[in-house]
Amino acid sequence: xxxxxxxxxxxxxxxxxxxALLPEHTxxxxxxxxxxxxxxxxFKYLNFDYLIATMAKPNTGSVNVCKRLGMDFEEEKEVExxxxxFFRLENKAG
Numbered sequence: 524x525x526x527x528x529x530x531x532x533x534x535x536x537x538x539x540x541x542x543a544l545l546p547e548h549t550x551x552x553x554x555x556x557x558x559x560x561x562x563x564x565x566f567k568y569l570n571f572d573y574l575i576a577t578m579a580k581p582n583t584g585s586v587n588v589c590k591r592l593g594m595d596f597e598e599e600k601e602v603e604x605x606x607x608x609f610f611r612l613e614n615k616a617g
Contacts, residue, residue, distance in 0.1 A: 524548045527557035529565060532577060533602070540565075540576040540612075542588065549584060555591045562592060566614040573613050580606035 525544030532539055540561060542554045565571040576594060578585035586608065589596075594610035601607070 525553070527554065527561050529561065535575070537571060540574050542585070554584075554588045558588060558592055562612065566616060571614060573611055576610045576612075577602075577607055578610075580608055586610075 525542070525548060527540075527542040529538035530541040531537075532541075540558060542558050542561075544554055562574055565574055574594075575597075576585070576589050576592075578589075580599065589610040592612060594612040597609040597611045599606055599608050
């Protein structure tokens, strides 16, 4: 049905939050629910100070997941010729 995890996309210090679902499974809260678990794991067990998530600007579904996770919009950059949004979540417990 899809996947959620951590993955390095760019020249980064640590992996980003990654999620993708097959179209027939979107809109049910699965990406948000699974992402919450990955965020908790990254902060509690991997001791990340923050997590980044990026997506193509037109991907409003992913933007909404980031907002539901409490992530803050950080910036928009052009990556490989496409507008890309960057969201960030700080580990407030760390």
